[in-house]
Amino acid sequence: MIVGLKCRNCGKRYPEEPVSICEDCFGPLEVEYDYEKIKESLSIEKIEKGPNTLWRYKDLLPVKSKVVDLKAGFTPLHKADNLAEELGLKELYIKNDSVNPTFSFKDRVVSVAVSKALEFGFDTVGCASTGNLANSVAAHAAKAKLKCYIFIPADLNLGKIIQTLVYGPNLIGVKGNYDEVNRLCTEIAGYYDWGFVNINLRPYYAEGSKTLGYEVAEQLGWTTPDRIVVPVASGSLLTKIWKGFNELVEVDIIDEVKTRVTAAQAQGCSPVVTAFLTNSEVKPVRPNTIEKSLAIGNPADGYYAVKVLKESMGTAGAASDEEIIDGIKLLAKTEGIFTETAGGVVVGTLKKLVENGEIDKDERVVIYITGNGLKTQDVLADYLPSLIKINPDLNEFNELLKKKTTVKEVAI
Amino acid sequence: MAIVRLATPLRKYSQGKPEITAPGKTLKEVIMNIDSASPGFAEKILENDEIKRFVNIYVNNEDVRLGDGLNTKVGEKDTISILPAVSGG
Numbered sequence: 001m002i003v004g005l006k007c008r009n010c011g012k013r014y015p016e017e018p019v020s021i022c023e024d025c026f027g028p029l030e031v032e033y034d035y036e037k038i039k040e041s042l043s044i045e046k047i048e049k050g051p052n053t054l055w056r057y058k059d060l061l062p063v064k065s066k067v068v069d070l071k072a073g074f075t076p077l078h079k080a081d082n083l084a085e086e087l088g089l090k091e092l093y094i095k096n097d098s099v100n101p102t103f104s105f106k107d108r109v110v111s112v113a114v115s116k117a118l119e120f121g122f123d124t125v126g127c128a129s130t131g132n133l134a135n136s137v138a139a140h141a142a143k144a145k146l147k148c149y150i151f152i153p154a155d156l157n158l159g160k161i162i163q164t165l166v167y168g169p170n171l172i173g174v175k176g177n178y179d180e181v182n183r184l185c186t187e188i189a190g191y192y193d194w195g196f197v198n199i200n201l202r203p204y205y206a207e208g209s210k211t212l213g214y215e216v217a218e219q220l221g222w223t224t225p226d227r228i229v230v231p232v233a234s235g236s237l238l239t240k241i242w243k244g245f246n247e248l249v250e251v252d253i254i255d256e257v258k259t260r261v262t263a264a265q266a267q268g269c270s271p272v273v274t275a276f277l278t279n280s281e282v283k284p285v286r287p288n289t290i291e292k293s294l295a296i297g298n299p300a301d302g303y304y305a306v307k308v309l310k311e312s313m314g315t316a317g318a319a320s321d322e323e324i325i326d327g328i329k330l331l332a333k334t335e336g337i338f339t340e341t342a343g344g345v346v347v348g349t350l351k352k353l354v355e356n357g358e359i360d361k362d363e364r365v366v367i368y369i370t371g372n373g374l375k376t377q378d379v380l381a382d383y384l385p386s387l388i389k390i391n392p393d394l395n396e397f398n399e400l401l402k403k404k405t406t407v408k409e410v411a412i
Numbered sequence: 413m414a415i416v417r418l419a420t421p422l423r424k425y426s427q428g429k430p431e432i433t434a435p436g437k438t439l440k441e442v443i444m445n446i447d448s449a450s451p452g453f454a455e456k457i458l459e460n461d462e463i464k465r466f467v468n469i470y471v472n473n474e475d476v477r478l479g480d481g482l483n484t485k486v487g488e489k490d491t492i493s494i495l496p497a498v499s500g501g
Binding site (some may be wrong): 022 | 465478
C-alpha cells in the first residue's frame with residue numbers, strides 16, 4: 001500500500017521509481033504509505049498467522065508481488081539473564097539477528113531490495129559493502145537469477161570475501177576504505193542502469209530494517225522496551241527501527257512508544273556518537289578500527305540518526321577496539337552467542353553506559369546483535385587461549401587434571 | 413580545465429552530460445564558473461557558502477570535507493565528483 005516516495009528533507013513527492021535522491025535538495029527519499037488503508041486490513045491476528053519470516057509484515061513493506069525469500073527475519077529474542085547479571089541489569093534481551101540466512105540483519109533489507117529490483121525489471125543488482133551486505137546481495141541475486149556486481153574494500157575480512165564469492169557474483173575489491181568504495185559505486189550507478197540496493201533502490205531497501213522494530217515489539221507481547229542499543233554505520237538501521245515502532249502506533253497495533261534509542265559505534269569511527277555528544281553536525285572521519293562492518297566515516301543517515309537519539313531522549317556511546325573484543329567474548333561466555341565485531345561494539349557500549357549510570361539498571365533493555373562471529377574470526381585470533389594438546393592417552397589427561405591449576409587457567 | 417563529474421540530478425545543468433570541464437583554481441571558483449554558464453547550479457549544491465548537508469564533493473577522489481572544503485585547490489588535470497550522500501553497507 002505504497003503511495004510513492006517523499007523527500008525526508010523538503011517533502012517533495014515522487015512516484016514509485018528506482019530513485020533515492022530528491023532532485024531539488026539532494027535529500028534522501030523515503031517510502032510513503034497509506035496508513036489508513038493498511039489499518040483496515042492489518043491486525044495482530046493476521047500478523048501472527050503469517051510466515052515466520054520478515055514477510056509476516058508484508059502490509060508494512062514496499063513490495064507488491066513476488067518476493068525473493070531466503071526466509072530472513074523472525075529471529076530469536078533471547079532473555080539474557082547471565083549477561084544481565086554480569087552487567088547488573090534487571091531485564092536484558094538480545095535480538096539475535098546473526099542467525100539469518102547469510103548470518104546478518106542485511107538479509108532483511110536485501111530481501112526487500114532484490115524483490116523490488118525484480119518489480120522494476122532490472123537484470124543486474126549491485127552494492128557497495130563493508131561485507132555483510134555483500135554476502136546477502138550475492139545470495140539473494142543467486143536465488144533471483146540476477147546478474148550481480150559487488151564492490152568491497154579489498155582488505156575486508158577473509159571470511160566475508162569467501163562468504164560472498166561462493167554465491168558466484170562479480171566481486172570487485174577496491175583498494176580503499178568503505179567510503180571510497182561507496183563513492184566509486186555511487187559514480188558507477190550514475191553510468192549503468194543497474195539496481196544498486198543501497199543507492200537507487202535505497203528507499204525500499206532501508207524499509208526492511210523496520211522489521212527489527214516490529215519483531216521486538218511482537219516478541220515482547222506487543223510492547224516496546226524502555227531502551228534499545230543499536231550499532232550504527234550509515235545510521236539507517238537505527239532510524240528504521242524507530243520508524244518501525246512508531247508505525248505500529250500509527251496502525252493501531254500498539255498504544256505508545258516509550259523507548260530510548262541508544263547508538264553504539266567503534267571509537268575509531270564514531271561520527272554519529274560525536275555529533276550527538278557535542279550537539280553538532282555529523283562530520284566525516286577517516287575510520288581507524290578493527291570494526292570494519294560499521295566503518296562508515298561519512299554516514300548518509302547520520303543526521304537522521306542523531307535526530308532520533310534526541311527525539312527519543314536516548315544517548316550514544318563508543319567502544320574501543322579492546323572493549324569490542326571484550327564485548328564479543330563476554331557475550332559468548334555469558335549467553336552462548338558468537339557475534340561479529342559490530343556485536344562487540346554493542347555489548348562494549350552497553351557495559352560502559354550501565355557502569356556510568358546513563359542506562360538505569362531497572363530499564364528493560366534490548367540490544368541488537370546484527371552479525372555472526374564466524375564472519376570476523378580473524379580479529380579474535382590473538383585474544384583467545386591457545387589450544388591444549390595431549391596425546392590420545394587417558395593417563396596424560398589425568399595428569400593434566402591433577403595439575404593444581406584448572407583447565408581454564410592452563411588454557412590461558 | 414578540471415573535469416567535473418555530475419550526479420544525475422545535476423545533469424540538467426550540463427545538457428544531460430555526465431561530465432563537463434570547467435575552469436577555476438579552487439573548488440568554489442569551479443562551481444561559480446559552472447553557475448555563470450548554467451545559473452542555478454551553485455544554489456543546488458551550496459547553502460550559506462557551505463556544501464549542502466546531503467551533497468558530497470570529492471577532488472581527485474578525496475572528500476573535501478576532510479580537507480579544505482570549498483577552498484580546496486583544483487589543478488588543470490584534476491577531477492571533481494559531485495555526488496549525493498548515500499551509504500549503508
